[in-house]
Amino acid sequence: MTGAAVLLHGARDLRFGSVPPEDLVPGRVRVAVRGVGLCGSDLHYFADGRNGATVVTAPTVLGHEGFGVITEGERAGQRVAIEPAAPCLRCPVCLAGHYNVCPDHTCLGSPPAHGLLRESVVVPAQFAHPLPPAVSDEVAPLIEPLAVATWALRRGGPVAGRRVLVTGAGPIGLLVLQAARAQGAADVVVTDVSPQRLAAAGALGATTGEPGPCDVAFDCSGAPAAIRTAAAALVPGGTLVLVGVPGEPAPAFPLQLLQRQELDVRGCFRYGPGAFATAIALAASGQVDLAALVTARFPFAEAVTALTTALTDRAQLKVLIDF
Secondary structure, three states: OOOEEEEEEEOOEEEEEEOOOOOOOOOEEEEEEEEEEOOHHHHHHHHHOEEOOEEOOOOEEOOOEEEEEEEEOOOOOOEEEEOOEEOOOOOHHHHOOOHHHOOOOEEOOOOOOOOOOEOEEEEEHHHEEEOOOOOOOOOHHHHHHHHHHHHHHHHHOOOEOOEEEEEOOOHHHHHHHHHHHHOOEOEEEEEOOOHHHHHHHHHOOOEOOOOOOEEEEEEOOOOHHHHHHHHHHEEEEEEEEEOOOOOOOOOOOOHHHHHHOOOEEEEOOOOOOOHHHHHHHHHHHOOOOOHHHEEEEEEHHHHHHHHHHHHHOOOOOEEEEEO
16 A cells, blocks of 8 residues: 555545655655644645635645654654645745745645645655654644644743733644643633633633733634734733634734734744744643544544544544544
């Protein structure tokens, strides 16, 4: 079954097939994939054959949250978390330390780049992050979304002793909640329209109720109404971090609040330098409970069922596929 993969041919058209193994070149390693988590972007591609402006035009392997074992190249035998977005590392943006917004990057699972729902993948060696034994195989795929959360906290600035708001209690919001608490936030308030997700947030230590006044707000939904809630809850001079991907091409924005209250608005895109190392350290120390987010698990042979379940069952938080 060399090269076995699950390929998306179009909206709701997933088929088992194969992709040729990639050539191994200096500076890269081959990783045998061992586990993959399903993200909202995977579900958009599966449901609609597109995610925003990116359209599936040829059979594509989905998946960008994952881990595996290096089988070829330096550090063979090492268990690693895979950082899926590969920048060019040559342009002025990368050289200035902002490689996560490199204009010439590729990302696993974002067409035309094949993702992780296949037997193996070749990645830059520096983006195969060693995993300590304390991070088990059962939760290792969640290091990637935890890295998103740790980068969001970096963008938001220090939260120790401050009151934090998280709008959106999906997997990223729940990880931002835990990362903020691990960094000493005095209180973390979480809002969501789903009672089930609010219950999950409460079980992880969140306050659920009136959102304001807060010092730092992280919108993890991308919904205009939630962004307005976050902006309105901030104290004057507070910081709003936009983590969630907007579902609308031109969402309304609370400009009057931003101007009147002198709010500091910061974008957040994936993860920058050090985010994976911080995520791995938090998971290994037990300060973040990754297992609490796993609501379903399927073998690779049932990958189509896994994607269908994640798409149709709104009670799911994080669905994992084990190889």
